[in-house]
Amino acid sequence: MPAAERTVQISGSTVIVRPTAEAASQVAADAIAEIIHAAVNERGKAVLGLATGATPEVVYAKLVAKHEAGGLSFQKVVTYNLDEYYPIQPLDPRSYRAYMHRLLFSRVDLPANQAHLLDGTVPEAFAPEHAAQFDRWIEADGGLDLQLLGIGRNGHIGFNEPSDASVADFAAAPTRLVELHPVTKGDAVREFGAHENVISHALTMGVKSILSARAVVMLATGPRKAAIVAQALRGPVASTVPASLLQTIAERVVWILDEPAAAELGA
Ligand code: F6R
Numbered sequence: 148m149p150a151a152e153r154t155v156q157i158s159g160s161t162v163i164v165r166p167t168a169e170a171a172s173q174v175a176a177d178a179i180a181e182i183i184h185a186a187v188n189e190r191g192k193a194v195l196g197l198a199t200g201a202t203p204e205v206v207y208a209k210l211v212a213k214h215e216a217g218g219l220s221f222q223k224v225v226t227y228n229l230d231e232y233y234p235i236q237p238l239d240p241r242s243y244r245a246y247m248h249r250l251l252f253s254r255v256d257l258p259a260n261q262a263h264l265l266d267g268t269v270p271e272a273f274a275p276e277h278a279a280q281f282d283r284w285i286e287a288d289g290g291l292d293l294q295l296l297g298i299g300r301n302g303h304i305g306f307n308e309p310s311d312a313s314v315a316d317f318a319a320a321p322t323r324l325v326e327l328h329p330v331t332k333g334d335a336v337r338e339f340g341a342h343e344n345v346i347s348h349a350l351t352m353g354v355k356s357i358l359s360a361r362a363v364v365m366l367a368t369g370p371r372k373a374a375i376v377a378q379a380l381r382g383p384v385a386s387t388v389p390a391s392l393l394q395t396i397a398e399r400v401v402w403i404l405d406e407p408a409a410a411e412l413g414a
Contacts, residue, residue: 155414157380159397164409168368169205171405175366176209178401179293180219182362186292192223194285196294196352197251198305199228199243201337202366203295207250214255221257225288227281228264229296229305229357232346233274233324235267241338241346242267265322265350278322278350285356294360298367301330302375302388306351310386317386318395321353354392363393363400370407377411 186193213219308328379390
């Protein structure tokens with residue numbers, strides 16, 4: 148029997164549940180299109196923070212479909228991606244730059260100099276400078292109208308991995324070079340084929356820029372995310388569960404889940 152569609156409030160955030168990942172992705176794509184239209188109308192541009200990984204693939208297909216149907220232009224959209232492996236060549240098919248080009252940038256009318264990703268080829272000594280520059284670009288663009296997020300099985304957002312920092316310090320974390328958590332590396336075997344091929348580091352947008360977004364859409368699908376979704380939404384705010392920090396900006400966050408990902412919420 149298909150589960151009921153529902154919208155509930157948990158820890159101050161709106162949580163939208165749909166029976167399937169496809170239906171949840173449609174809700175996310177509709178929300179993104181709406182934010183683009185509203186921001187372009189109000190400010191002349193829309194600044195989006197984008198995610199990669201398996202979860203948003205269908206969302207990008209739906210945004211492309213809206214564009215092809217004539218209902219959505221990206222001419223006045225500016226994008227900042229959450230993260231990129233380090234080091235990695237931009238044309239490496241496993242790079243997030245290649246992913247974005249494949250799934251979205253090459254399929255819509257987004258001007259090339261309005262789509263920004265962290266650069267996996269920057270010399271390591273200059274990575275801090277490059278990361279700081281990325282945060283300055285976001286700020287100069289007036290901040291993010293929307294941040295699209297996925298969640299790692301360890302609760303990471305972007306590649307802000309579980310940390311023993313205080314919540315205050317973690318909430319202020321800037322964009323930076325990080326080492327991936329063992330759980331993240333294990334899950335990346337899917338993309339990299341074998342454990343020894345997984346790239347162990349990444350550049351990630353910091354928690355500070357993520358939490359400063361005027362709206363956050365968190366999309367999580369599938370049973371593998373059920374436990375961490377419940378922990379992030381219902382558990383205490385703790386740097387050991389990075390997504391729990393979204394509770395500190397709860398009124399700006401919408402969680403969009405399929406039924407399997409919502410299974411442990413008890414709602
Ligand atoms: C990707 C990102 C990550 C993913 C998360 C979930 O840009 O920032 O936080 O959103 O690892 O990945 P999937 O969707 O592959 O389960």
